[in-house]
Amino acid sequence: MDRSLNTFLQTSYRERELVNLMWMGFILYTLSYTLTTTTYVNPVICQVLQIIGLLIFIPSFFTLINFRIINNYLLVFFTLYMVWVAYIVIRGVPTTGDGIKFMIFDAWFGGILYLSPLFLLLPLKLYYLKKLFQSIIILAIAFLFYDVFFIRDLLSQGESLTSMYIIEYFSKTLAVLSFLSFNGVSVSLRPKKIFTYPNIACYHFFRSFKGSSWATFYVRVKCYDFVYTLFVPNKK
16 A cells, blocks of 8 residues: 555656656647637648647657556456557558648547547556646636637627637637546645636636527536536535
């Protein structure tokens, strides 16, 4: 028990550097990709930043992961899932320049998404969890800055595709993860969680505003209030 606790709490200096680089590259790639959906920023600049983010993220990520899985059930299901993922990736390997660019630069429908199961192989340590939630907070803050900068598009009326893309991709790429830090493990980030409250409010507001349904907004608020009341213990 003591050994497992020490393993959970202790992190070497090299590990900390690699973890910081990993999330730095991830955040750079994510923020650059989100900007490409606005059509206001030169996509070439965003793609260069995405490449830099990948060059920082991938080496540190594969250095940190551990392919040794102790749980036999998890090992079986993870292996089967990775075989299926490898089959899907091999079948969809692009042969054209545009296809390769799509696989590299599209975070939601490209090839980068297939790396997500490998996050399961990262060591379960306190420092790793702390940096995970700090990265979520950084994306939440970026979501608020992006909302202010593109407020005219977010509040525009009509069927503007640009406005719809901005709301859709800003929400699901930057804002949704903040729900984890709102109801998840705090990992000593309680003072920083204040950024998630306006983040969640903006998420619900803009999603409902563009749908032109204040009833939807009300339902969202009441549902989340119910879930929060159900799972968060009363501290009185």
